[in-house]
Amino acid sequence: MQLLNRLERRFGRFAIPHLTLLIILGQTGAFVLAQGDKDFLGRLVLVPAEVISGEYWRLATFVFLPPSLNIFWFFIAMMVFHLIGNALEKTWGTFRYNIYLLVGYLATIAAGFVNPDYWAVPITNVYFLQTVFLAFAWLYPTFTFHMFFILPVRVKWLAWIIWIFYLYGLYKGPNLVRLTVLAGIANFLLFFGRDIYERIRSRQHRIKRKVESATSIGGRGKPFHQCRTCGVTDQDESQLEFRYCSQCGDNACYCENHIRDHEHVSSD
Numbered sequence: 064m065q066l067l068n069r070l071e072r073r074f075g076r077f078a079i080p081h082l083t084l085l086i087i088l089g090q091t092g093a094f095v096l097a098q099g100d101k102d103f104l105g106r107l108v109l110v111p112a113e114v115i116s117g118e119y120w121r122l123a124t125f126v127f128l129p130p131s132l133n134i135f136w137f138f139i140a141m142m143v144f145h146l147i148g149n150a151l152e153k154t155w156g157t158f159r160y161n162i163y164l165l166v167g168y169l170a171t172i173a174a175g176f177v178n179p180d181y182w183a184v185p186i187t188n189v190y191f192l193q194t195v196f197l198a199f200a201w202l203y204p205t206f207t208f209h210m211f212f213i214l215p216v217r218v219k220w221l222a223w224i225i226w227i228f229y230l231y232g233l234y235k236g237p238n239l240v241r242l243t244v245l246a247g248i249a250n251f252l253l254f255f256g257r258d259i260y261e262r263i264r265s266r267q268h269r270i271k272r273k274v275e276s277a278t279s280i281g282g283r284g285k286p287f288h289q290c291r292t293c294g295v296t297d298q299d300e301s302q303l304e305f306r307y308c309s310q311c312g313d314n315a316c317y318c319e320n321h322i323r324d325h326e327h328v329s330s331d
Contacts, residue, residue: 068310071158078158083148086192087141089127094137097129104128111175111182122172126188143208144192147199154202154323163198163250167191170246174239181239190229190247197222197251201258202323254309261307290318292325 079085097103109125110118130140152160168191175186199206200222207215232244265288286296288305295318297305304319310327317325 067159067162070162071156075158078161080157081152082157082161082164083145083152086126086148087145090129091141093124093127094129094132097132105185109172109175109186110184111186115182125186126168126192128188130189130192144195148195150203151195151198163254164191164195166250166253167194167247170249171243174242174246177242178238184239186243190243191250193225194248194251197225197248198254201251201255257309258306262304265305288316288318290321291315292317292321 093104093107106118107121107124107128109121114121129137131137148160151163155163171186171188171191175181175184196218200218204217204219204222206218208218208221210216229244229248232240236244286298288297289295290305295303297303300318305316306319306322308315308317308322308325308327315328
């Protein structure tokens with residue numbers, strides 16, 4: 064994204080490093096305090112009507128709402144969040160990771176205030192923080208988690224479960240849930256919308272090529288995808304996935320082995 068490149072050059076020095084750890088520390092503090100006061104979390108959640116009444120801290124503290132008050136599930140959630148958050152920061156850099164969380168955070172706040180009829184309804188951090196997991200699953204779909212430390216499950220299948228819940232919320236949920244779901248995934252669509260489009264287009268052309276190959280006599284046409292790094296084409300490896308790098312300015316194509324391991328080329 065050329066806009067992100069320009070923003071990073073201008074504002075990159077203001078990025079907050081180890082943002083994942085800061086969120087985990089805040090959620091851990093909230094978790095501990097909530098064990099002795101069950102009403103404590105109610106003072107952290109984002110309620111637009113209370114913010115308008117002067118409780119401005121809720122604009123920040125709702126980020127620190129713990130995902131669970133059960134110590135086992137809280138510990139698991141923090142371990143996973145630490146792993147995937149650090150991985151994204153190393154992959155993108157501190158500034159882009161900050162922007163990813165910031166977009167989801169601001170969109171969630173905006174969703175809470177967009178309709179005065181919902182100002183009294185609490186808003187949590189569930190949707191926009193879960194998109195950190197969705198981003199990790201998109202970038203590392205074959206990464207394997209061991210459920211209950213035993214059962215191996217690829218992260219892409221866990222992400223599909225989250226997407227199913229999101230789609231259900233969009234289909235059956237009240238309007239506020241629909242707004243918060245859309246707000247929560249705004250950052251994901253901003254960062255990966257082009258990649259999703261290119262992947263769909265790539266698969267459509269791959270199907271078209273297979274049909275043409277099956278109906279034509281002899282010869283192979285020009286490959287549609289060719290990796291800029293290693294030169295392999297979709298004709299050489301028909302099962303290999305090709306993607307376009309959103310950080311490269313010339314719409315450069317890379318195979319799945321080099322999409323995250325190449326030197327970025329910018330047109331500006």
